[in-house]
Amino acid sequence: MNALGVLIIVLVVVLIVAALSIRIVTQYERGVLFRLGRVVAVRQPGLNFIVPVIDRLRRVSMRIVTMPIQSQGIITRDNVSVDISAVAYFRVVDAEKSVVAIENVYSAIDQIAQTTLRKVVGRHTLDQALAETDTINIDIRRILDVTTLEWGVEVTLVELKDIQLPLSMQRAMARQAEAEREKRAKIIAAEGESLAAAALGDASDTMMAHPLALQLRNLQTLIELGVDKNTTVVFPAPLMSAIGEISAFLARENASAALHAAPIPEAGVYS
Structure with missing residues (x-):
């Protein structure tokens, strides 16, 4: 019994020492080993043993x-005055520095990110802050990297998330946006009027060179007006002038015919 008891005690001690000695470091971690308060190594992922x-x-x-x-x-x-929030992405690249160089790396990065955000945005106007967010993001990240690399941390990305403006x-x-849209609408309308006027000028030159084209266009207009089966009768001005000319021609022809049809007096007979 005594030997068995001693064996049990030894096994218990061995298990306790093993539990205190075995450390498992996962794949996404690194282990900084302190021995009597001094850094002696950085352990890689896997099973690691330490001295209890x-x-x-x-x-x-x-x-x-x-x-x-x-x-x-x-x-x-x-x-x-604007309210701007952002988001930062960072990772530890030197496990030893992140533990030894600074007490709480997460709190430190949070504080320095806030002050850097205020400093960088304060250098820009409102229009630049709204339009040049990529440039501001790069400037913030570059300034943060200068400080955080000494802590063993690399800032991979900074993005402005929300910009709130006063009412x-x-x-x-x-x-301003409404006025800008109205200006563009007026410019587009003016350009359309200019193009339409130029096209009408070209069309009028063609019709002056070919008078029959104007008559054909008038007939086409009459056809379009008669599509709805309305009772309105429209006579284009050129047609009215043509009717007037025909009436004048007929009047001249009638006058000439009447002149030729008048009786000729007989000649007197003299002895």
């Missing part, structure tokens, strides 16, 4: 982290 009590293994995730940047009240260069500015921009 003496060693401490700190796991660090190497996956990309999505961090929302809360809405910031920013005054642009043209003195317009008065929204109404002013709506009026």
Whole structure:
């Protein structure tokens, strides 16, 4: 019994030591090994053994982290107050630096991202902030990388997520957009009138060179007017002038015929 009891105690001790010694690092993590408070190694994914009590293994995730940047009240260069929120994507590239160089890397990146967002957007006007978001995103990311690389962190992407404008500015921009659309509509209408006038000028030159074309066009117009079976009779001006000319011609012909039909007096007889 004594031997069996000792064996059981040994097995229990071995299991406790094994439990304290075995550490598993997953594929997306790296393990920073501290021995008596000093960094001695960075352990790779898989099964790792440490010395109980003496060693401490700190796991660090190497996956990309999505961090929302809360809405910031920013005054642009043209003195317009806007609220802008963004989102940042970053990942740890040096596990040792991310543990040793800074206490809380996530909180630090959140704070520096907010201040950088205010600083970069404040350099631009409102129109630039709305139209050049890609440039602003690149500037924010470049400034963040200068600082975060010293912490073993790389910022992979920064995107402006939402830009909220004051109601008065929204109404002013709506009026501006409406005026711009009205201007474009008037320009398009004027260009159409110009093209139509040029086409009508060409058509009038053709009709002057070919008078019969005008008569054919008048007949086509009469056909179009008669499609609805209305009782309106339209006589185009050229047709009325033609009727007048025919009437004048007939009057002249009748006068000439009457003149030729008048009796000729007989000649007197003299002895």
